Structures are given as C-alpha cells and as structure tokens.
Amino acid sequence: MKAVLVAKAGGPEQMSVGEVPRPIPGEGQVLIRVIATSVNGADLVQRAGRxxxxxxxxxxxxxxxxxxxxxLGSGVAGWKVGDAVMSLVAGGGYAEYALAWAGHLLPKPENISFSEAACIAEVYLTAYLNLFLVGELKDGETLLVHGGGGGVNTAAIQLCQELVPNSRMMVTASPKKVERVRELGVAQVVNYRAEDFAKAAKEFTEGRGLNLILDHIGADYLDANLRALGVGGRLVVIGISSGPRAELNLGRMMVKRQRVIGSVLRSRTVAEKAGLIASFRAAIMLALEARRIVPVIHAVFPLELAAEAHRAMAAGAHFGKLVLKVAPDGVE
Ligand SMILES: NC(=O)c1ccc[n+]([C@@H]2O[C@H](COP(=O)([O-])OP(=O)(O)OC[C@H]3O[C@@H](n4cnc5c(N)ncnc54)[C@H](OP(=O)(O)O)[C@@H]3O)[C@@H](O)[C@H]2O)c1
Known part of the structure; x- marks a missing residue:
C-alpha cells in the first residue's frame, strides 16, 4: 500500500510516498481503507524525531x-466491512490502510464529508478530554484557550459553545487570526503579541481570575497562566511548544489552591481511550450529525503533498485543520 515515509528524522524534505505492506488486523482491531486523514501538531514533532x-x-x-x-480482526462485534468510520489511531494515518481498535471507532455521520470526519478524532477528543474530564469545566465557569486558530483550539471553542453554553471564554490569538476567532463567536479575543493576557483575564473576570486554562505553550506561559487563574483555578498543559522547564511560584499556587495538570492522549491505554471515545460519542455525536459542530478546514492536500501540508502548519498560516486526502470517496 501507499504510505508517507520519513527517510530520517528531520524536516518535511524527508517525507515521500512509498510502498509498505498492508497491515493485518489483530484481535479487536479493524483495517480502515483511509479516505482522508489530517495533520496534527504532534506529527511535525514526530517527523523531527522528538x-x-x-x-x-x-x-x-x-x-x-x-x-x-x-x-475485521477476530472478536470484533458491532461493525462490518464497508461501514463509514472515523477513528483515533496511535500511528499510521498517512497511508492507504490503517489499523484501529474497534473500541476507538466512531460512526461517520452521513452528512459530514470524509475530509471533515478526518478532523474529528484527535483534536475534538483532545479538547473534550482536557476541558471536561481532566479540566472539570462546568457550565457558567470562565476559561482561557490559547491559540484560537489551531486545530485543537477551534475544536475547544466549538465544544464549549455546545456543551457549556453559559461558560465565558477568552481566547488568545496572533494578530492575523484575531478576527477569525471572533467570527467563531468568541467575544473576548486577546492578541497575544501585543497584550498581556493575564491582565486581560483579570479584567475579564472583574478581578476574580479564571477557572480554567487550556495551554499548549508551556514554559513561557506558566507564570502568566497562574497569575490569570483565580482561586481553585486549573491549568491543563497539553503542549510545551516554548519548552518544558519554568519556575513555579508554589506560594501563590498554594494560597490560591490552584492545580497544574499535565495531560497526553496518545500514550493512554487502549481501554482508557475506548472509555473516552464512548463518553465523547454520547456527548457530541448528535451535534455532529446535525452539523451544529463542523470542523474548521483550512486546506485539503493530496497525500503526495503531505510535506507541503507540514510546511504550511510550521509556518502557522493555517486557521483550523489541514486535511490529507488519501483516496476519492465519491460521497462528498
Ligand atoms: N497532550 C495531548 O494529548 C495533545 C493532543 C493533541 C495536540 N496537542 C498539542 O496541542 C497543540 C496544538 O495542536 P494543533 O494540532 O491544534 O496545532 P495547531 O493547529 O498548529 O495549533 C497551534 C496554535 O497555537 C497558536 N500559537 C502559537 N504560538 C502561540 C502563542 N505563543 N500563544 C498563543 N497561541 C500560539 C498557533 O497560531 P499562531 O502562530 O498564529 O498564534 C496555532 O493556531 C500542540 O502543541 C500539540 O502538540 C496535545
């Protein structure tokens, strides 16, 4: 089968399409004929060897x-050959065929395209997990999402609007994305290059500080994030793009009873992910079917141009998701 291969750890120039054996599903697994996949921030880090x-x-x-x-592998019930699905995979999406655990499949709603379906599993599950299960976000609370133009963060905005409509959200974005984030329905958007988001958070909450922050910047934002949080606030760290180490003011954290929580999706067990997917399915599938939630797609590239898609993501010009189209589907 055709797959994107990385010759050696490095830049996008290391990627090319080659031939590899088609995988065989084991017990509890299915083989998906991939129609579309999408690029995630982690793919660039994996390609670079980190x-x-x-x-x-x-x-x-x-x-x-x-x-x-x-x-279908042995022991798979509830699914049949030909079913249209979307799935989290722990690797292998940039290929004509990919293995997935049956417990990680979601049925593709009829009225969303395969390109849209390729943008659900990783970013919406990450946002859902970290806002609601790890971050314990409740309706009526205040939150800050960093980097509103990204894949995870456009998903986070939409999930909050659907699941906690009375929450009050503020979002940081680079200047070129501020207006686009407002168009998603976010009233309070902070240009992180020009404004102090911790100060803006205090104003936004009339001095109380935020209940929750979803952060993928890491070290450079740690202190400002904790200043922006209020008493009992939770900081959920899902990325460390500025680095892993920073000084922590334990005194302020203790007095304000704040929590800093690290979280990753990919290395969770098959059973943990299956539980998360069942919870997500119950909470979100109706909204997807009704197109109340539609992934924001920036561009669609053929699989052969995966390196171009990686360059586009590295340049940060995208708003929402970059899709890789692996095969025509005849459905869209
Ligand atoms: N822990 C997990 O399980 C998990 C799972 C999935 C993803 N992640 C992480 O989540 C992050 C986002 O992934 P993604 O696929 O959504 O990537 P993405 O689409 O590239 O989104 C990242 C966004 O952050 C913005 N940004 C960059 N620097 C910023 C800064 N200093 N302050 C605020 N925003 C900034 C970028 O736009 P501008 O450059 O225009 O600001 C971009 O919109 C990545 O770090 C990824 O590794 C973690």
Missing part, C-alpha cells in the same frame, strides 16, 4: 483516519 510512536504502534505518521472498514 515524539516517537508508542511501542508496538505503527511508525507511520498520522493520528486519525476517516474511511471505510476494509477488514
């Missing part, structure tokens, strides 16, 4: 796949 696939998982890039079931 985020290897978990042991035993495919080393091919790609954390999600949308397509049709091509074969």
């Amino acid at each position: 985020y290897p696939a978990p042991p035993g998982e495919s080393e091919i890039l790609g954390l999600e796949a949308a397509g049709e079931i091509a074969a």
Whole structure:
C-alpha cells in the first residue's frame, strides 16, 4: 500500500510516498481503507524525531483516519466491512490502510464529508478530554484557550459553545487570526503579541481570575497562566511548544489552591481511550450529525503533498485543520 515515509528524522524534505505492506488486523482491531486523514501538531514533532510512536504502534505518521472498514480482526462485534468510520489511531494515518481498535471507532455521520470526519478524532477528543474530564469545566465557569486558530483550539471553542453554553471564554490569538476567532463567536479575543493576557483575564473576570486554562505553550506561559487563574483555578498543559522547564511560584499556587495538570492522549491505554471515545460519542455525536459542530478546514492536500501540508502548519498560516486526502470517496 501507499504510505508517507520519513527517510530520517528531520524536516518535511524527508517525507515521500512509498510502498509498505498492508497491515493485518489483530484481535479487536479493524483495517480502515483511509479516505482522508489530517495533520496534527504532534506529527511535525514526530517527523523531527522528538515524539516517537508508542511501542508496538505503527511508525507511520498520522493520528486519525476517516474511511471505510476494509477488514475485521477476530472478536470484533458491532461493525462490518464497508461501514463509514472515523477513528483515533496511535500511528499510521498517512497511508492507504490503517489499523484501529474497534473500541476507538466512531460512526461517520452521513452528512459530514470524509475530509471533515478526518478532523474529528484527535483534536475534538483532545479538547473534550482536557476541558471536561481532566479540566472539570462546568457550565457558567470562565476559561482561557490559547491559540484560537489551531486545530485543537477551534475544536475547544466549538465544544464549549455546545456543551457549556453559559461558560465565558477568552481566547488568545496572533494578530492575523484575531478576527477569525471572533467570527467563531468568541467575544473576548486577546492578541497575544501585543497584550498581556493575564491582565486581560483579570479584567475579564472583574478581578476574580479564571477557572480554567487550556495551554499548549508551556514554559513561557506558566507564570502568566497562574497569575490569570483565580482561586481553585486549573491549568491543563497539553503542549510545551516554548519548552518544558519554568519556575513555579508554589506560594501563590498554594494560597490560591490552584492545580497544574499535565495531560497526553496518545500514550493512554487502549481501554482508557475506548472509555473516552464512548463518553465523547454520547456527548457530541448528535451535534455532529446535525452539523451544529463542523470542523474548521483550512486546506485539503493530496497525500503526495503531505510535506507541503507540514510546511504550511510550521509556518502557522493555517486557521483550523489541514486535511490529507488519501483516496476519492465519491460521497462528498
Ligand atoms: N497532550 C495531548 O494529548 C495533545 C493532543 C493533541 C495536540 N496537542 C498539542 O496541542 C497543540 C496544538 O495542536 P494543533 O494540532 O491544534 O496545532 P495547531 O493547529 O498548529 O495549533 C497551534 C496554535 O497555537 C497558536 N500559537 C502559537 N504560538 C502561540 C502563542 N505563543 N500563544 C498563543 N497561541 C500560539 C498557533 O497560531 P499562531 O502562530 O498564529 O498564534 C496555532 O493556531 C500542540 O502543541 C500539540 O502538540 C496535545
């Protein structure tokens, strides 16, 4: 089968399409004929050699796949060959066929395209997990999402609007994305290059500080994040793009009873992910079917141009998701 291969850890120039054997589904797994996948921030880090696939998982890039079931492994119930699905995969999405655990599949709603379906699993599950299960966000609370134009963060905005409509959200964005984030319905957007978001958060909450922050910047934002949080506030760190180490004011954290929580999705167990997906399915599928939630797609690239898609993401010009189209689907 065709797959994107990385010759050696490095830049996008290391990526090219080559031939590899088609995987065979084991017990509890299915083989998906991939119609579309999408680029995630982690793919760029994996390509550069700093985020290897978990042991035993495919080393091919790609954390999600949308397509049709091509074969079932033993012991799989509730799914059949030909079903249209979207799935989290721990690796292997940038290929014509990918393995997925049956417990990680979601049925593709009829009225969303395969390109849209390829943008659900990784970013919406990450946002859902970290806002609601890890971050314990409740309706009526205040929150800050950093980097509103990204894949995870556009998903986070939409999930809050659907699930906690009385929450009050503020979002940081680079100047060129501020207006686009407002168009998603966010009233309070802070240009992080020009404004102090901690000060803006205090004003936004009339001095109380925020209940929750979803952060993927890490070290450079730690102190300002904790200043922006109020008493009992939670900071959920899902990325460390500015680095992993920073000084922590434990005194302020203690007095304000704040929590800093690190969280990753990819290395969770198969059973943990299945539980998360069942919870997500119950909470969100109706909104997807009704197109109240529609992923924001910036551009669609053929699989052969995966390196171009990586360059586009590295340049940060995208707003929302970058899709890789692996095969025509005849449905869109
Ligand atoms: N822990 C997990 O399980 C998990 C799972 C999925 C993703 N992640 C992490 O989540 C992050 C986002 O992933 P993604 O796929 O959504 O990537 P993405 O689409 O590239 O989104 C990142 C966004 O952050 C913005 N940004 C960059 N620097 C910023 C800054 N200093 N302050 C505020 N915003 C900034 C970028 O836009 P501008 O450059 O225009 O500001 C971009 O919109 C990545 O770090 C990824 O590794 C973690």
